[in-house]
Amino acid sequence: xxxxxxxxxxxxxxxxxxxxxxxxxxxxxxxxxxxxxxxxxxxxxxxxxxxxxxxxxxxxxxxxxxxxxxxxxxxxxxxxxxxxxxxxxxxxxxxxxxxxxxxxxxxxxxxxxxxxxxxxxxxxxxxxxxxxxxxxxxxxxxxxxxxxxxxxxxxxxxxxxxxxxxxxxxxxxxxxxxxxxxxxxxxxxxxxxxxxxxxxxxxxxxxxxxxxxxxxxxxxxxxxxxxxxxxxxxxxxxxxxxxxxxxxxxxxxxxxxxxxxxxxxxxxxxxxxxxxxxxxxxxxxxxxxxxxxxxxxxxxxxxxxxxxxxxxxxxxxxxxxxxxxxxxxxxxxxxxxxxxxxxxxxxxxxxxxxxxxxxxxxxxxxxxxxx
Amino acid sequence: xxxxxxxxxxxxxxxxxxxxxxxxxxxxxxxxxxxxxxxxxxxxxxxxxxxxxxxxxxxxxxxxxxxxxxxxxxxxxxxxxxxxxxxxxxxxxxxxxxxxxxxxxxxxxxxxxxxxxxxxxxxxxxxxxxxxxxxxxxxxxxxxxxxxxxxxxxxxxxxxxxxxxxxxxxxxxxxxxxxxxxxxxxxxxxxxxxxxxxxxxxxxxxxxxxxxxxxxxxxxxxxxxxxxxxxxxxxxxxxxxxxxxxxxxxxxxxxxxxxxxxxxxxxxxxxxxxxxxxxxxxxxxxxxxxxxxxxxxxxxxxxxxxxxxxxxxxxxxxxxxxxxxxxxxxxxxxxxxxxxxxxxxxxxxxxxxxxxxxxxxxxxxxxxxxxxxxxxxxxxxxxxxxxxxxxxxxxxxxxxxxxxxxxxxxxxxxx
Numbered sequence: 001x002x003x004x005x006x007x008x009x010x011x012x013x014x015x016x017x018x019x020x021x022x023x024x025x026x027x028x029x030x031x032x033x034x035x036x037x038x039x040x041x042x043x044x045x046x047x048x049x050x051x052x053x054x055x056x057x058x059x060x061x062x063x064x065x066x067x068x069x070x071x072x073x074x075x076x077x078x079x080x081x082x083x084x085x086x087x088x089x090x091x092x093x094x095x096x097x098x099x100x101x102x103x104x105x106x107x108x109x110x111x112x113x114x115x116x117x118x119x120x121x122x123x124x125x126x127x128x129x130x131x132x133x134x135x136x137x138x139x140x141x142x143x144x145x146x147x148x149x150x151x152x153x154x155x156x157x158x159x160x161x162x163x164x165x166x167x168x169x170x171x172x173x174x175x176x177x178x179x180x181x182x183x184x185x186x187x188x189x190x191x192x193x194x195x196x197x198x199x200x201x202x203x204x205x206x207x208x209x210x211x212x213x214x215x216x217x218x219x220x221x222x223x224x225x226x227x228x229x230x231x232x233x234x235x236x237x238x239x240x241x242x243x244x245x246x247x248x249x250x251x252x253x254x255x256x257x258x259x260x261x262x263x264x265x266x267x268x269x270x271x272x273x274x275x276x277x278x279x280x281x282x283x284x285x286x287x288x289x290x291x292x293x294x295x296x297x298x299x300x301x302x303x304x305x306x307x308x309x310x311x312x313x314x315x316x317x318x319x320x321x322x323x324x325x326x327x328x329x330x331x332x333x334x335x336x337x338x339x340x341x342x343x344x345x346x347x348x349x350x351x352x353x354x355x356x357x358x359x360x361x362x363x364x365x366x367x368x369x370x371x
Numbered sequence: 372x373x374x375x376x377x378x379x380x381x382x383x384x385x386x387x388x389x390x391x392x393x394x395x396x397x398x399x400x401x402x403x404x405x406x407x408x409x410x411x412x413x414x415x416x417x418x419x420x421x422x423x424x425x426x427x428x429x430x431x432x433x434x435x436x437x438x439x440x441x442x443x444x445x446x447x448x449x450x451x452x453x454x455x456x457x458x459x460x461x462x463x464x465x466x467x468x469x470x471x472x473x474x475x476x477x478x479x480x481x482x483x484x485x486x487x488x489x490x491x492x493x494x495x496x497x498x499x500x501x502x503x504x505x506x507x508x509x510x511x512x513x514x515x516x517x518x519x520x521x522x523x524x525x526x527x528x529x530x531x532x533x534x535x536x537x538x539x540x541x542x543x544x545x546x547x548x549x550x551x552x553x554x555x556x557x558x559x560x561x562x563x564x565x566x567x568x569x570x571x572x573x574x575x576x577x578x579x580x581x582x583x584x585x586x587x588x589x590x591x592x593x594x595x596x597x598x599x600x601x602x603x604x605x606x607x608x609x610x611x612x613x614x615x616x617x618x619x620x621x622x623x624x625x626x627x628x629x630x631x632x633x634x635x636x637x638x639x640x641x642x643x644x645x646x647x648x649x650x651x652x653x654x655x656x657x658x659x660x661x662x663x664x665x666x667x668x669x670x671x672x673x674x675x676x677x678x679x680x681x682x683x684x685x686x687x688x689x690x691x692x693x694x695x696x697x698x699x700x701x702x703x704x705x706x707x708x709x710x711x712x713x714x715x716x717x718x719x720x721x722x723x724x725x726x727x728x729x730x731x732x733x734x735x736x737x738x739x740x741x742x743x744x745x746x747x748x749x750x751x752x753x754x755x756x757x758x759x760x761x762x763x764x765x766x767x768x769x770x771x772x773x774x775x776x777x778x779x780x781x782x783x784x785x786x
Contacts, residue, residue: 031652033668262651265651271648273649276444278645279637280404280405280637280665281403281404281666281682281683282665283627283628283665283666284664285630286630287662289662290655290661291655292655294652294654294655295652295655296668297668298637311652
């Protein structure tokens with residue numbers, strides 16, 4: 001069996017505010033050296049999917065820069081490899097992607113050309129580690145037409161923000177309630193579809209030309225009675241960082257508090273690959289005091305760092321204090337400065353003796369800012 | 372620099388590094404947390420714009436071959452040029468090892484000719500330094516030389532360990548002494564050469580016929596051409612180390628942990644590239660002190676680290692103390708372990724309650740020539756079981772299992 005991977009990475013997220021002024025949410029930096037899209041890309045490659053299309057639209061520059069030729073994921077290949085699928089001008093007019101189904105429909109060439117029989121569709125801004133091979137076996141064992149990945153979400157997730165899935169005893173999906181106020185179950189759809197390619201083409205030709213552009217709402221849900229749509233349950237860690245600054249912050253901090261989670265995300269189900277920067281290892285000087293933190297290559301730490309994540313190339317000078325914060329690439333915290341409950345974007349500088357302190361909500365400092 | 376070919380000599384064993392180079396050649400030994408020694412020379416090449424490189428290997432090359440691969444980390448996976456690994460080979464009539472540095476180049480004349488370079492830069496794969504070879508080559512061209520030797524001033528009392536050059540006021544070499552008892556100057560050769568290819572090719576062919584020659588650039592080739600040809604010295608003033616002994620290897624690593632290290636790994640315009648494993652950022656746990664140290668990605672640190680170099684993927688358990696040590700990739704250190712003044716090689720496991728590098732210095736009972744300092748060395752892929760006590764200047768071999776509670780006093784060995 002051969003599968004084609006499609007990653008939806010074009011969406012705009014208003015909830016992320018300043019963090020996505022200049023980047024797509026799939027390009028959000030996470031966990032010190034990665035970007036959100038690294039997780040699904042690595043999952044696909046680790047599962048043997050070597051032809052991957054990335055659908056982009058909103059602010060794609062940093063995402064494109066990150067993906068490059070795909071060589072970090074071994075996707076610089078003769079056959080298959082990485083395809084960037086951007087909206088384009090055609091003879092018949094110009095259209096942005098008007099929805100997930102439309103985005104795929106405008107790129108049916110990649111579906112028609114390859115020798116793959118199946119398509120795995122996922123989102124670029126979800127953080128999880130999964131080898132899809134069990135999903136594939138499940139799909140075939142059930143004789144499903146479409147398999148959607150679902151997860152029983154605990155109380156820490158706001159179910160009104162997700163699609164609630166109702167299944168019968170066999171695991172076949174009978175109803176999906178997308179973002180409703182009183183969801184009937186806590187079983188949420190994770191935005192991962194596995195479907196036969198030719199079936200997908202048929203379904204798209206059937207819906208998109210008549211102005212129905214959403215893959216879940218317009219293509220899958222109306223066909224629940226006709227198609228055998230099954231729910232594959234995923235039990236691992238899963239977060240959608242697109243949901244908001246809070247969710248983004250919480251996701252990053254969670255990884256500090258659990259060794260088990262670090263093992264699940266970074267080691268157990270294959271490595272996470274990302275664009276290499278060739279920074280030297282991190283350096284701790286004599287005045288450094290670091291606790292419960294993640295420190296990336298290229299950092300030089302002389303100050304106090306507590307419950308924080310330092311991305312690559314961050315400098316924390318002597319006497320500076322960083323607490324409960326996320327400091328992105330190449331930012332500098334000068335002598336005596338205090339950064340607390342904050343998200344500092346790339347290339348910022350907090351000058352000596354200055355303060356950047358958030359309260360319940362973390363304060364966000366935009367790229368290239370100097371305080 | 373289109374017309375230049377770099378040749379990196381990476382076949383040496385580095386006998387004075389003891390167990391560190393028992394399974395791998397010296398250029399493949401880890402350095403500075405994430406690098407291997409050859410990375411510095413390879414990165415110098417690409418940073419200098421030299422994209423055609425041959426790496427000559429001989430001693431246990433497997434790890435080195437895997438590390439270099441097709442040269443992707445150095446952007447050497449190219450259509451034209453790139454990196455080629457040159458191993459000793461057999462021909463119809465004979466099969467021979469590289470007999471010396473000059474012979475190694477001689478046996479690869481065909482490889483060099485294919486690239487049709489005007490100049491070749493002959494480099495050593497086991498030095499730590501940054502040098503812009505393009506400056507070196509332009510100097511060679513501007514002097515109209517046929518051979519140029521990079522050199523550095525060394526303390527006169529150490530001069531007897533090097534090839535020493537005597538130069539005139541224009542830096543033209545007038546005399547070359549290989550490891551002299553009575554050095555006439557303190558200008559030491561770094562074993563780095565630029566040659567005009569057409570010229571040196573003829574010399575090498577001649578030298579190969581000479582049965583009395585040891586086929587070494589420093590010993591035979593340079594002294595022979597010196598009197599008749601224009602051989603120049605290129606004075607180099609930067610940081611340069613040949614980490615040839617266990618003590619110098621340990622010292623050079625630990626120099627990186629100083630507040631302002633003499634060798635700058637952080638220069639954004641002169642990056643050192645390496646094939647590193649993809650690992651998550653290092654995690655430092657609660658209330659432990661990590662200071663004056665280098666910590667690489669993939670580490671999980673629950674103990675105390677002071678003045679040490681910790682490589683990728685190392686785990687250090689609760690209550691453990693690491694001091695003045697070099698810990699290589701994927702080493703697992705258990706709980707309540709003390710490691711002092713030691714080098715722990717790749718993939719070694721040190722279980723709970725061990726003490727390594729403690730006590731006072733004693734002369735080595737194993738090999739005094741190699742193990743001549745207070746540093747304890749543990750080889751790669753070894754396991755040290757619980758509660759072992761290992762003194763100073765001890766050597767533990769590769770692939771050993773040291774059983775529970777073993778005591779090895781200072782100067783001892785476990786091979």
